[in-house]
Amino acid sequence: MAKSSTKTSYWQAAPMALVFLLFFAVPLGVILIVSFWKYTQYSISPAFIFSNYTDIFSGCFTQLPSLCTTFSTYLQTLIFCAEVWALTLAIGFTIAYFLVFEVRTTTMQVVLALLCTIPFWTSNVIRMISWIPLLGRNGLINQGLQDVGLTSHPIEWLLYSHFSVLLAFVHLNTVFMIIPILNSMARIDKSLIEAAHDAGASAWQTLWNVLIPLCKPGIAIGSIFVITVVMGDYITIGIMGGQQIASVGKVIQVQTNFLQFPLAAANAVVLLATVLVLIWALSRLVDIRKEL
Amino acid sequence: MHERRSPAFFALALFFALFVVFLYGPTITILILSFQGPQGGLTFPMRGVSLHWFRQLFQGIGVVDIGGALWNSLKLGIVVTILTVVASVMAGLAFRRNFRGATLLFYTAIASLIVPSIVVSLGIALEFRIADDGVKALGDAYSIEWIWDNFTTTMGLFTSGLGAHLSWTFPFGLLIMFAVFNRFNPAFEEAARDLGATPWQAFRHVVLPIIAPAIAGVALFGFTLSWDEIARSSQAMGADNTLPITLRALTTTVTTPAIYALGTVTTAISLTVIGTVLTVVTIVQRRRRRHGSDAGKGV
Structure with a gap:
C-alpha cells in the first residue's frame, strides 16, 4: 500500500519535474558549461577557458578605487535594488496594515486586495508606456506645471531617466510586497496589539517591537521577489530609461544579440551568483514552506 | 457596536486611495488616448474621438504582423493554461504524501520563480541551439537527406517558447495548490473511499469540486502570465513573435496613438479573462454558501 501510494506521487509529480528539468535545470547547466566555451563572430565551440570571466573583470581590481564597467553597472543596479526595495516595502507595509487593521469586513478586505492585484495580471509593457503621456515633455505633468507657472520649460528628467525607471519599478512591483506582508499580518492575533497597548507601548513601539517582527517572513519573501526582479531586469530599465541606462540584465541581452553567447553566459553566472548571495542573506530570516 | 474611526484610518484610507490612483491612473490615460482623433498625438489634448488608431492597428503598422503576434500569444496562452492547470493539480496531489525528491522539486519551483528571467531565457536559447547543432551533426553523420532538406531549428513557439512560459507559470500554480492542500481536510476524501469510491471517483466527485476555485485561480495565473510574458520569451521564441515582444519593439519605432x-x-483581453474567472469563483462560492458543498452530488 505504502509503496503503491509513493508510486502514485511519482507519476503525479512527473510532468512538473520534467518541465523544470528540461526548461530550467538543464538550461542553467548549459549556461555554466557554455560560459567556459570559445566564440568567434558567428559561432561558439566547446573549450575550457576562463577568458570570458577574466574579460568581465578585466582591470576591475587593478584600477580600484575607480570602478570598471562591470562594477559600476553592478553598483547602479544595486542602487536601483535598494531604492525600489525601500519604497515598495514602505508602501506595501502601509497598504497591508490598512487592509488588515483598518478595514473591518472580510469581503471589503478581499475586494480591496484584489484591486491591488488586478494590475499584476495585465501587461507590464503597457503599464510602462502608459507613463509616457503623463511624464513626457508635453505630458500632463509638464503641462500642469507650466500652466500654474511653477516652471517655464518642460522638466526633462521626468521621462527616460533614473526617476522614471524607479517610478515604473515601484509601480510594477509593490504588489510583490503587499501580498506576502498581508499574508503574514493577517495571521497576527489582534489581542497581541491590544496587550502591547495595555502594557503602555506607544504606537511606534508596537509597530517596531510587535508588528514588524511578526511580519518578518512576509517582508523577507516580498524582499526576495523585488530584489531578484530588479537585479535581472533589462526591460523596465530599457523602456523607461530610453535605452540609455546600463543594467546587468541589459549587458547580457546585448551580448546575446551580438551572438557572444559564452560571454553572456559568464555574465549570467556572475549575476546568478550575486542574486543567490542576496537571497541567501534574506532567506536566513524565513522558512518559505511554512508560509503557504 | 461600531466604534468611531480613528484619524489614522482616514490618513491610511487616503494613502490607499492615492495608491490605487497611482496603480490605475496611467493605464486609464492610455485607454482614453487610444480613442484619439486622427490628428491627435501621443499626449493630451484629445483632438476629437475616433476609432482611427484601432483601424490603423488592424491594417498593420509598417511591416509588423500584429494579427500574427496576437494569434501566437492567444494559442500559446491557451496551451500554457491547460498544461499549468493539469500539471499543478497533479503535483499538488503528489505533494500530499512525502516522496523522495519532494523537497528538491519544491525548491526547484521556487528557484525557477526567482532566478532572473534573462538567465533562464538565455539558457533555453543555448540549450536549443546546441540541440540544433546536434541534429545537424546527426544528419551529416548518417547522411539523412530529410535533415539536410528540411531541418532549420528546434526552436519555436511550441518548443522552446512553451517551455520558457511553463518554467514561469508552474511555480505559481504549484504555490496556489500548496496553499489549498495545506488547508484541505482529508476526511472528506477518506469518507468517500470508505463508501467505496475508487481513487478516481474520490478525486472527481470530492476533491475536484472542493479545489475548483483554486483551479480557476491557477488558470487565471497561467493565462495572464503567459499573455504578458516578455523577459523569458525574449531569447526563446525563435523566429516567432508574441504580442508583448512585438509591443516592446513598437515602443522604439511607433510614435502614434x-x-x-x-x-x-491587450488590456481588454486580460481584463476579460480576469473578470470571467473572478465572476465564476464568486458564483461558485455563493452557491456553496447557500447549498453547502455540492461535492458528491454527481454520483
Missing part, C-alpha cells in the same frame, strides 16, 4: 490602441486591445 496606434501603440495605445494595441495597449487597449
